[in-house]
Amino acid sequence: MMKPTIYDIAKKAGVSAATVSNVINERGRVGDKTRKKVLAIMDELQYRPNTAASVLKGKAAFTIGFFVPDMLNPVYMEYVKHAEERAQERGFSIMMCSTENDPVKERLQADVLRQKNVDGFIITSKFQNEELLREIEREQYPSVCIAHERPDFQFDSVSGNDWEAGIMAADYLFSLGHTNIAMIAEKDSVSSYGRIEGFKERFRKKEMKQPLIRYAEASIDQAKAMALNLLKQDDRPTAVFGGNDVLAVGIMQAARTLGLSIPEDISVIGLDDTFLCQIVSPQLTAIAMPVKKISYRAVDLLIEQIEKGGTLKSTDLFPPVVIERDSARKL
Amino acid sequence: MMKPTIYDIAKKAGVSAATVSNVINERGRVGDKTRKKVLAIMDELQYRPNTAASVLKGKAAFTIGFFVPDMLNPVYMEYVKHAEERAQERGFSIMMCSTENDPVKERLQADVLRQKNVDGFIITSKFQNEELLREIEREQYPSVCIAHERPDFQFDSVSGNDWEAGIMAADYLFSLGHTNIAMIAEKDSVSSYGRIEGFKERFRKKEMKQPLIRYAEASIDQAKAMALNLLKQDDRPTAVFGGNDVLAVGIMQAARTLGLSIPEDISVIGLDDTFLCQIVSPQLTAIAMPVKKISYRAVDLLIEQIEKGGTLKSTDLFPPVVIERDSARKL
DNA sequence: CTGAAAGCGCTAACAT
DNA sequence: ATGTTAGCGCTTTCAG
Numbered sequence: 045m046m047k048p049t050i051y052d053i054a055k056k057a058g059v060s061a062a063t064v065s066n067v068i069n070e071r072g073r074v075g076d077k078t079r080k081k082v083l084a085i086m087d088e089l090q091y092r093p094n095t096a097a098s099v100l101k102g103k104a105a106f107t108i109g110f111f112v113p114d115m116l117n118p119v120y121m122e123y124v125k126h127a128e129e130r131a132q133e134r135g136f137s138i139m140m141c142s143t144e145n146d147p148v149k150e151r152l153q154a155d156v157l158r159q160k161n162v163d164g165f166i167i168t169s170k171f172q173n174e175e176l177l178r179e180i181e182r183e184q185y186p187s188v189c190i191a192h193e194r195p196d197f198q199f200d201s202v203s204g205n206d207w208e209a210g211i212m213a214a215d216y217l218f219s220l221g222h223t224n225i226a227m228i229a230e231k232d233s234v235s236s237y238g239r240i241e242g243f244k245e246r247f248r249k250k251e252m253k254q255p256l257i258r259y260a261e262a263s264i265d266q267a268k269a270m271a272l273n274l275l276k277q278d279d280r281p282t283a284v285f286g287g288n289d290v291l292a293v294g295i296m297q298a299a300r301t302l303g304l305s306i307p308e309d310i311s312v313i314g315l316d317d318t319f320l321c322q323i324v325s326p327q328l329t330a331i332a333m334p335v336k337k338i339s340y341r342a343v344d345l346l347i348e349q350i351e352k353g354g355t356l357k358s359t360d361l362f363p364p365v366v367i368e369r370d371s372a373r374k375l
Numbered sequence: 376m377m378k379p380t381i382y383d384i385a386k387k388a389g390v391s392a393a394t395v396s397n398v399i400n401e402r403g404r405v406g407d408k409t410r411k412k413v414l415a416i417m418d419e420l421q422y423r424p425n426t427a428a429s430v431l432k433g434k435a436a437f438t439i440g441f442f443v444p445d446m447l448n449p450v451y452m453e454y455v456k457h458a459e460e461r462a463q464e465r466g467f468s469i470m471m472c473s474t475e476n477d478p479v480k481e482r483l484q485a486d487v488l489r490q491k492n493v494d495g496f497i498i499t500s501k502f503q504n505e506e507l508l509r510e511i512e513r514e515q516y517p518s519v520c521i522a523h524e525r526p527d528f529q530f531d532s533v534s535g536n537d538w539e540a541g542i543m544a545a546d547y548l549f550s551l552g553h554t555n556i557a558m559i560a561e562k563d564s565v566s567s568y569g570r571i572e573g574f575k576e577r578f579r580k581k582e583m584k585q586p587l588i589r590y591a592e593a594s595i596d597q598a599k600a601m602a603l604n605l606l607k608q609d610d611r612p613t614a615v616f617g618g619n620d621v622l623a624v625g626i627m628q629a630a631r632t633l634g635l636s637i638p639e640d641i642s643v644i645g646l647d648d649t650f651l652c653q654i655v656s657p658q659l660t661a662i663a664m665p666v667k668k669i670s671y672r673a674v675d676l677l678i679e680q681i682e683k684g685g686t687l688k689s690t691d692l693f694p695p696v697v698i699e700r701d702s703a704r705k706l
Numbered sequence: 707c708t709g710a711a712a713g714c715g716c717t718a719a720c721a722t
Numbered sequence: 723a724t725g726t727t728a729g730c731g732c733t734t735t736c737a738g
Contacts, residue, residue, distance in 0.1 A: 049715055060725045065717060072718090073723055095491045096430040097715035100730045105427075107470070107491065115456045118449075125446045128473055132480075137487060139438070140471045142459055149463075156468060160426045160438065264653070293654055300656060322595070323624055323654055325631060380731055391709045396733055403734095404707050428731035431714045 048089045056089070057082045068093060099161050107137045108346060109157035113145045113169040117262045117290050118318045119335065123168050123190055126339035134347055136163075147173035158185070163350045166190060166342050167199075170234050186349035190342045191333070192234050193359060200349065202341045202360040204333030206235045209315055209364040210242025212331050213285045216366050218250070221375035222283040222311065226256040228270050228295060229287035233262075239287050239315065256281065260291060267294025268301075275302055275310070282375060283311040289320045292328055296371070311372035315364075326370035334362045379420045387420070388413045399424060430492050438468045439677060440488035444476045444500040448593045448621050449649045450666065454499050454521055457670035465678055467494075478504035485511070494681045497521060497673050498530075501565050517680035521673045522664070523565050524690060531680065533672045533691040535664030537566045540646055540695040541573025543662050544616045545586075547697050549577070552706035553614040553642065557587040559601050559626060560618035564593075570618050570646065587612065591622060598625025599632075606633055606641070613706060614642040620651045623659055627702070642703035646695075657701035665693045 050068075054061045059078060066072040067082045074082075085091075099105045108131055112120040128138045139162055143149045150173045154165070164186030171177050180187055181198050189201040217225050227243055230236040240257060247254050258274055260266040271284065275298055286292025292314030296306060304310050306326055314321060317332030341360055349356060381399075385392040390409060397403040398413045405413075416422075430436045439462055443451040459469045470493055474480045481504045488496070495517030502508050511518055512529050520532040548556050558574055561567040571588060578585050589605055591597040602615065606629055617623025623645030627637060635641050637657055645652060648663030672691055680687060 051715080061716075062726080063724055069717080075723055078723080092486055092490045094431070094715055096427045096436075098717070099427040100425070100431055100715080101717050102730065103717080105491070115452070118452075121446070121449075121452045124471070125473070128471055132473075132484070137470050137472065137491065139468050140455070140459055141468065142456070142463075153463070155423055159423045160436070160468065297656070320654060323651060325628070325656060382731080392732075393710080393734080394708060400733080406707060409707080425731055429733070432733050433714070434733080
């Protein structure tokens, strides 16, 4: 017994397929008893419209392509999680797609998803493939960038305010009396750049000597290695700012292997406020990015684009907030 | 300028659509120069076949529906991650879908995904909705269960050997000289049940008094609360086994708030070996489930079902292995 | 080796 | 208020 089609319903209800379609889509005028009858039969036969057919007719697929660069940093999983949650509420599904920051994969998967008629893209990090980005822009393919502004492109973007987060990190540490402060920042990342600039800005304003900044990939081990190096110096900083939580965890581990205790010997703070912060010990004080809000807004924006057609070119910036826990102390 | 269709290619190449279809699908006999010409034009016009159309014709959608129960336990994210990785290698995409262990959501989303013509399901935990499961079984909808055997259903399943993992946990702790051991186990979970039974089995075999077992949801806070209670007893255990890593982290936090140091005052071990183990301090000794292998195998099995049609009814069980780190010590 | 034609399930004018 | 019809882009016999 095959899955019932709209014709099976129509036949059984003694009406035409068009009428069934009309009741499904609540379009056109349909008599009240006709509607009820059709509805009853759909229910009885457990009818489910075939999305492929309506997509072929030009309707939406109610599916969003979601790109993540790498799963090493849990913040991306948190973005996916919340986006899926919101998408479900809005009647959309998420096709998840990890690109490993590889321009070839980006191109491949973007093509695959477009073949599959996903209605739009959410991009959680810088695509390496600028050509692809230009193409998406040109075709006005509905897309929004998360945590990753691209002033050079006509994309909607929604992020936490990285620059402000950098500032808050500096100010918070200053307020604790620290002056000899270092930062370990993520390499090659747009958001990282904002965070660094905000951070440095504050030192400049106070006419203090610029903080030491080291760069690492967003991996615990790399951060640990950089931090080890940093903390072995003669004039060891009293506080280290991790440009994201993963980096901060690496810093904590470095401190521990050097026998430095946190926060007594050294303060460390993170940025993002992923669940990592609550798992490490001591729990990590961090500048929190409103990840959930960002995801929700990105999904809503994208759906608006899909419904209205075309890009809105809005740039939403959410303010960060500091979450005090136990990894930083007053000097 | 619209996206080119197969007809555009056909016209420009001076052949029929059927021929173009043949070269795309490498079917039928096509002359060598015809093929080359068609290929060249496809490339030039950046032609991408529209999946909706071929799905409508009855071909595969190259898409897998992946159900996760909740994102609180990172092990599910690790399953998704690896499944997506493997799916991509095999030319499939993943539609991720979280069900929050809610039977209504399960039903809703399963219906949605079937409408969207996903080729099969991967289910990472017990569906609450048995009726749905029976339906999937009856329709022979390609499906495989991960980490979640259902002997009562005709589903393929691939898991780590939970029973053996429980045994290994007990044996490992015995080998360290512990005898007063407790376990905090996850409530209402099929895998948890196996883990518990294996664990108890070993005590029975040794004719020791049965271990204390407490139940909690897979959340750090709940585990912590249970552990707090457990560790305040007069006859405090010298080792606690967390039925999964999240639970183990909760136990560690409880120990810490009681001023007990790990592993000096108390040993704790986890199960799954998610990245949590490497983040906490001390790093967590754990029984490792081969999550990556499981995901890969599940994807491969599912694709085999999709290609061959119908279920295979195989039950793959991967052996766990203990990963020693720093959270347990010899008594 | 290649083409003509029918049809997958649904939608949207346009008729009635 | 409902039905007729054409067609979305592709695949697949079946002829030639």
